[in-house]
Amino acid sequence: MTGDSDRKLASATRLVSAGRRAEWTGTPGHPSAVVSPPVWRASTHLYADTAALKSGPKLNEDGRFFYGRRGAPTQWALADALTGLEPGAAGTMLYPSGVAAISGALLTVLRPGDVLLMTDNAYEPSRTMGNGLLKDFGIETRWFDPLSPDAFAKAICERTKCVLLESPGSLTMEVQDVPAIAAIARDRGVISIIDNTWASPLGFAPLSHGVDITVMSLTKHVGGHSDVMMGSASAGSHWYARLRKTAQAIGHVVSPDDAALALRGLRTMGLRLESETAHALELAAWLEQQPEVARVLCPMLPGSPGHDLWAxxxxxxxxxxxxxxxxxxxxARNALIDALELFGIGFSWGGFESLVTPVDPARIRSASGWPLAGMADEDRFGVRLSIGLEDPADLRADLRSGLDAWRRAEG
Incomplete structure (x- = not known):
């Protein structure tokens, strides 16, 4: 869905106003005008006569009714709002999950015989896709060191069609030099896609840094309440048209009820991110001082790996x-996690509640090692935290209890 939001407005203003066109909410002052686009549930759109029915396929474009799989005002409003947050985007496609958004973008770009270069710190389902679905389609996936643009350049061959980036990596938090990699890709005729879920467009604007397609799991920050699954892919006009065609061919569609939940979450995303970021920095700085901790992987923290590129x-x-x-x-690491009371143990992140999971990337790395450079071989047991909206003092006390449990388990 294309958008025309005024990008001169501050992000907080755009989050509130985006996707609220008068044709979806009503003209202010009219008895039917509302603040948020209503939930428009419809599989079938009716035509006035057979002539209108025949012309239907010609109306298969953004913001025009054709059939429920093409969306309605609730989905269009969300897509429009997301497009307005992405400088350089001509439109946004919605998908039923973040993984569906990644697969939708890759299947738009890749064909049998192509080579995909994937950053070695990629989200594990992305790696699984490279080793499974794409392989079954005759597409070869190769991995490269996320911290080396030179390694990426050397890995490009005559069959390389696409590169998938993720910065920071959602487990080990390496920050890639996205502008450098995107420039190399464009110079060599390679299409660049990035999973930008961590930062969202409020923290990083991939298209403005040379990337062709930017993907997000809306399940995370946009939804924000751990009650909806959805993904998105945004791009300029060239790739947006192709994303749309592929999504329609596969039959990707999102529920209007889920789109309404994502729209509701979007309105407060800026405030939530501001709070969660501040609390995460406070806790990361505290953890850095704890004797049980060898390394904090938080690119926002000065001195942490990747901070210079992040800044x-x-x-x-x-x-x-x-x-x-x-x-x-x-x-001992399990004892730490099990002792936590305020951190839920579960996948996903970006919701209002804090979460924790173990980090064991060694088994999935193929082009770069674990532990990371500069870390001792014995320092390999990681813990990933997703900081929610709880009071940071309470979270700090909970983490102290977990570290004490780790020490006791170590004897």
Whole structure:
């Protein structure tokens, strides 16, 4: 769905006003005018006569009724709002999950015989896609060191069609030099796609940094309440038209009820991100001082790996970061996690509640190692935190209890 939001407005204003066109909410002053687009549930749109029915396929365009799979005002409003947040975007496609958005973008670009280069710190379902679905379609996936643009350039061959980036990586938090990699890709005729879920367009604008397609899991920050699954892909006019064609061919569609939940979450996303980021920085700085912690992986934190690139390219962050324990065992790490009372143990992140998961990337790395450069071999047991809206003092006390449990388990 295309958007025409005024990009001169501040992000907080755009979050409130985006996707609220008068044709979807009503003209102010009219008895039917509302603040938010209503939930428009419809599979079938009726035509006045057979002539109108025959002309229907010609009306298969943004903002025009054709059939429920093409959307209605609730979905259009969300897509329009997201497009307005992405400088350089001509439109946004919605998908039933973040993974669906990644697969939709990749299947738009890749064909049998092509090579996909994927950053080695990519989200595990993305890696699984490379080793499974794409392989079944005759597409070869190769991995490269996320911290080396030179390694990416050397990995490009005559069959390389696309590169998938993720910065920071959602487990180990490496920040890539996205502008440099995107420039190399464009110069060599390689299409660039980035999973920008961590920063969202409020913290990083991929299209403005040379990327062709930007993908998000709306399940995370946009939804914000751990009650909806959805994804998006935004691009300029060239790739947006192709994303739309592929999504319609596959049959991707999102529920209007889910779109309404995502729109509601979008309105407060800026405030939530601001709070979660501040609390995450406070806790990351505290963890850095704890004797049980070998390394904090939080690019927003000065001195942490990737901070210089983050400070150069990003305008914001979020509550997701990791830390690595100083030696120990997997059992001791489990004791730490199990002792936490305020952190839920579960996948996903970006909601109002804090979450924790273990980090064991060694088994999935293929082009770069774990532990990371500069870390001791014995410092390999990581913990990932997603900081929510709880009071940081309470979270700090909970983490102290977890670290104490780790120490006891170590004997």
């Amino acid at each position: 150069r390219d990003f305008n914001g962050g979020c509550g997701l970061f990791s830390f690595v324990l100083k030696g120990g065992t997997a059992e």
